[in-house]
Amino acid sequence: MTGAPPGASQSTESAARPSPGGHTPVMLREVLAALSPRDGAIYVDGTFGAGGYAEAILDAADCRVWGIDRDRAAVTQGQAMARRYGERLTVIQGRFGVMDRLLGEREVTAVDGIALDIGVSSMQLEDAERGFSFRADGPLDMRMTPEGEDAGPSAAEVVNDLPEAELAEVISRYGEERRARQVARAIVAARRERPIERTAHLAEIVRKAVRRGAKGGAKGRHRGIDPATRTFQALRIYVNDELGELDRGLRAAERLLAPGGRLAVVSFHSLEDRAVKSFLRERASAGARGSRHRPETPTPERRDPTFRPLTRGACRPGRTECEANPRARSARMRAAERTAAPAWDTPRTGGAPAQRGAPAQGNAR
Numbered sequence: 001m002t003g004a005p006p007g008a009s010q011s012t013e014s015a016a017r018p019s020p021g022g023h024t025p026v027m028l029r030e031v032l033a034a035l036s037p038r039d040g041a042i043y044v045d046g047t048f049g050a051g052g053y054a055e056a057i058l059d060a061a062d063c064r065v066w067g068i069d070r071d072r073a074a075v076t077q078g079q080a081m082a083r084r085y086g087e088r089l090t091v092i093q094g095r096f097g098v099m100d101r102l103l104g105e106r107e108v109t110a111v112d113g114i115a116l117d118i119g120v121s122s123m124q125l126e127d128a129e130r131g132f133s134f135r136a137d138g139p140l141d142m143r144m145t146p147e148g149e150d151a152g153p154s155a156a157e158v159v160n161d162l163p164e165a166e167l168a169e170v171i172s173r174y175g176e177e178r179r180a181r182q183v184a185r186a187i188v189a190a191r192r193e194r195p196i197e198r199t200a201h202l203a204e205i206v207r208k209a210v211r212r213g214a215k216g217g218a219k220g221r222h223r224g225i226d227p228a229t230r231t232f233q234a235l236r237i238y239v240n241d242e243l244g245e246l247d248r249g250l251r252a253a254e255r256l257l258a259p260g261g262r263l264a265v266v267s268f269h270s271l272e273d274r275a276v277k278s279f280l281r282e283r284a285s286a287g288a289r290g291s292r293h294r295p296e297t298p299t300p301e302r303r304d305p306t307f308r309p310l311t312r313g314a315c316r317p318g319r320t321e322c323e324a325n326p327r328a329r330s331a332r333m334r335a336a337e338r339t340a341a342p343a344w345d346t347p348r349t350g351g352a353p354a355q356r357g358a359p360a361q362g363n364a365r
């Protein structure tokens with residue numbers, strides 16, 4: 001079902017203006033309507049990228065924005081924007097899965113709004129050296145954080161080291177590729193010849209495997225998209241633990257948002273949207289359940305709802321935005337408002353909701 005946050009009708013079209021970094025923000029108008037920025041408030045853009053959301057929030061009200069991105073290149077590029085906005089914008093490198101800790105270290109313990117725009121930016125996709133794209137040859141990397149303690153294995157390590165069955169599972173689960181087993185088999189056969197270290201090499205192996213599998217059956221499923229698309233998407237999600245991060249990010253947002261604070265999440269993959277949907281649905285319902293942190297507790301604890309939905313179902317981009325920016329086509333946005341109930345993830349004793357000096361107010365809710 002399509003829903004819309006207050007202030008954004010179903011027919012609302014996002015203003016698809018490219019950010020200075022070259023990335024066109026997706027569903028910008030819907031995200032702004034959901035957050036409803038107001039003077040004096042504090043917002044987090046947890047996926048800063050080219051700063052499209054941050055810039056729009058800063059221009060909408062005399063507020064303060066903390067931009068977070070795990071990619072050092074995005075943060076470096078964001079410093080120029082930060083200089084333009086002075087003390088109103090700070091861009092920091094890190095993962096939104098630990099945003100409450102990142103902000104806590106900077107003495108910010110509660111915020112009025114959080115935006116998350118899950119996935120990769122155009123800058124990441126278009127830089128062949130990052131290895132995200134099957135369109136240009138480059139080292140098979142795909143890590144959003146290729147350096148430091150957050151750097152996990154690269155896509156090359158994954159395709160060269162993972163057992164065939166696990167590789168097939170990754171490609172099937174995160175890429176929703178019906179020919180995952182054939183693709184995994186082809187990868188394993190190819191890596192016996194020589195390691196797969198370049199995007200062009202992997203793309204060729206995958207294309208052949210998918211086309212071979214497509215002969216005679218299920219024609220047209222891959223028509224219109226490059227047959228390597230799903231496998232590359234799967235590897236990117238796996239390499240960056242994107243679903244794990246999303247889960248941690250939603251829980252961190254629950255801890256960090258002040259009562260009345262708002263969360264807007266844009267996702268591009270059905271698994272991501274499902275994760276957001278089920279988190280918000282669970283948190284919007286009162287529940288009696290055992291504490292994850294104290295599973296030995298004999299009497300289940302009662303949990304009060306921590307979120308109130310602002311969208312009925314997922315909000316989708318309008319036709320004009322999809323025409324102007326085809327990347328927006330699979331986007332879905334869900335938004336919710338934080339209640340005053342303690343976060344479910346924190347033990348009762350320390351679970352009081354985040355409080356700011358001034359309560360959230362003044363929004364057209």
Ligand SMILES: C[S@@+](CC[C@H](N)C(=O)[O-])C[C@H]1O[C@@H](n2cnc3c(N)ncnc32)[C@H](O)[C@@H]1O
Pocket residue numbers: 019023024025026046047048049050051052053068069070071074094095096097117118119120121122144245
């Ligand atoms: C789709 S882009 C965001 C674009 C941004 N909304 C704009 O308008 O410019 C996603 C960005 O989030 C970053 N990112 C992805 N996962 C992240 C995470 N777990 N923590 C922090 N940043 C993340 C990526 O590095 C990328 O720069």
